[in-house]
Amino acid sequence: MSTDGRPDLAAMMVPLGRALMAAERPALDAHGLTMWGYSVLLGLGGGEPVRTQSALARDIGADKTRIIGVLDGLQERGLIERAPDPADRRVHLLSLTAEGRRVREAVRAAIREREERLLARVPAADRAAFLRTLQALASLPREEIAG
Amino acid sequence: MSTDGRPDLAAMMVPLGRALMAAERPALDAHGLTMWGYSVLLGLGGGEPVRTQSALARDIGADKTRIIGVLDGLQERGLIERAPDPADRRVHLLSLTAEGRRVREAVRAAIREREERLLARVPAADRAAFLRTLQALASLPREEIAG
DNA sequence: ACAGATGATAGGCATCTGCTTACGATCGGC
DNA sequence: GCCGATCGTAAGCAGATGCCTATCATCTGT
Numbered sequence: 527m528s529t530d531g532r533p534d535l536a537a538m539m540v541p542l543g544r545a546l547m548a549a550e551r552p553a554l555d556a557h558g559l560t561m562w563g564y565s566v567l568l569g570l571g572g573g574e575p576v577r578t579q580s581a582l583a584r585d586i587g588a589d590k591t592r593i594i595g596v597l598d599g600l601q602e603r604g605l606i607e608r609a610p611d612p613a614d615r616r617v618h619l620l621s622l623t624a625e626g627r628r629v630r631e632a633v634r635a636a637i638r639e640r641e642e643r644l645l646a647r648v649p650a651a652d653r654a655a656f657l658r659t660l661q662a663l664a665s666l667p668r669e670e671i672a673g
Numbered sequence: 674m675s676t677d678g679r680p681d682l683a684a685m686m687v688p689l690g691r692a693l694m695a696a697e698r699p700a701l702d703a704h705g706l707t708m709w710g711y712s713v714l715l716g717l718g719g720g721e722p723v724r725t726q727s728a729l730a731r732d733i734g735a736d737k738t739r740i741i742g743v744l745d746g747l748q749e750r751g752l753i754e755r756a757p758d759p760a761d762r763r764v765h766l767l768s769l770t771a772e773g774r775r776v777r778e779a780v781r782a783a784i785r786e787r788e789e790r791l792l793a794r795v796p797a798a799d800r801a802a803f804l805r806t807l808q809a810l811a812s813l814p815r816e817e818i819a820g
Numbered sequence: 821a822c823a824g825a826t827g828a829t830a831g832g833c834a835t836c837t838g839c840t841t842a843c844g845a846t847c848g849g850c
Numbered sequence: 851g852c853c854g855a856t857c858g859t860a861a862g863c864a865g866a867t868g869c870c871t872a873t874c875a876t877c878t879g880t
Contacts, residue, residue, distance in 0.1 A: 539689060545815050590828085655803055659795050670791075738860080
């Protein structure tokens with residue numbers, strides 16, 4: 527009865543996302559990172575040099591109380607720094623160390639290379655539109671997706 | 674240093690998939706279905722009228738031992754049927770009942786309608802390429818994604 | 821100065837998920 | 851007719867996740 531036989535978006539997106547995550551794992555393992563650890567490195571890599579832990583957690587979609595252990599691990603390994611904020615002694619300002627930036631870029635490059643190999647299977651004509659659209663949808667606030 | 678500033682595919686795909694799943698929940702709840710239940714109805718809706726439980730589990734990416742409870746629930750509600758296979762008395766042949774087909778289509782329509790509203794935000798020029806590519810990637814065997 | 825809000829942290833809980841084992845019934849190849 | 855493999859089922863385990871509470875330190879508005 528449907529005019530259009532495609533599967534539900536989520537039915538395609540979720541398993542594909544799982545598969546992509548699984549494909550990333552070797553690259554993460556090679557650097558001793560968990561998915562959340564990598565997520566934190568990505569979250570700290572953006573423009574602003576420092577963030578508070580709550581803001582970071584909100585950004586990467588993690589629970590405020592659950593990234594603490596992740597941050598502990600990353601700090602122990604010297605990938606991030608927790609500095610006291612002179613302006614507000616409650617918060618810890620987070621930033622990547624040079625080593626953190628290095629690891630982040632190494633993992634990122636490995637993942638990106640694998641992705642490019644996958645995207646090579648997609649007709650060049652569709653690729654840009656696909657990435658553009660995916661990026662647009664992914665950056666929509668969730669309320670707009672929930673409708 | 675990257676020539677291209679887009680986020681990792683998985684970093685876009687996974688949260689987007691989660692958001693889409695969350696958006697589907699009201700439609701599922703309205704019919705008393707879980708995600709797995711709906712998954713089963715979708716898996717049974719395809720061309721072949723009957724399937725074995727293991728084959729179904731494999732298809733929808735579920736654990737063989739974990740969909741049993743789901744199937745029990747769906748059967749109790751009269752949405753699916755488990756019929757003995759005369760040719761192989763070990764297996765249960767699964768099929769949708771008329772009611773199952775009805776519920777499946779109702780949920781599907783609700784979900785599809787929400788999705789179309791979301792896709793309406795995407796430039797028409799990109800939409801077809803996006804869906805085509807997503808479908809192509811989603812139907813790749815996982816080994817090809819793992820590389 | 822005081823009350824209420826916010827940040828980091830610890831701890832626990834209920835749930836889900838993937839995985840493994842075990843068991844009885846049955847099929848298939850030899 | 852026997853042995854190994856397959857199917858459905860039950861049960862359990864380890865890990866991850868979201869959520870909630872409590873605590874202490876600190877900030878902010880009044």
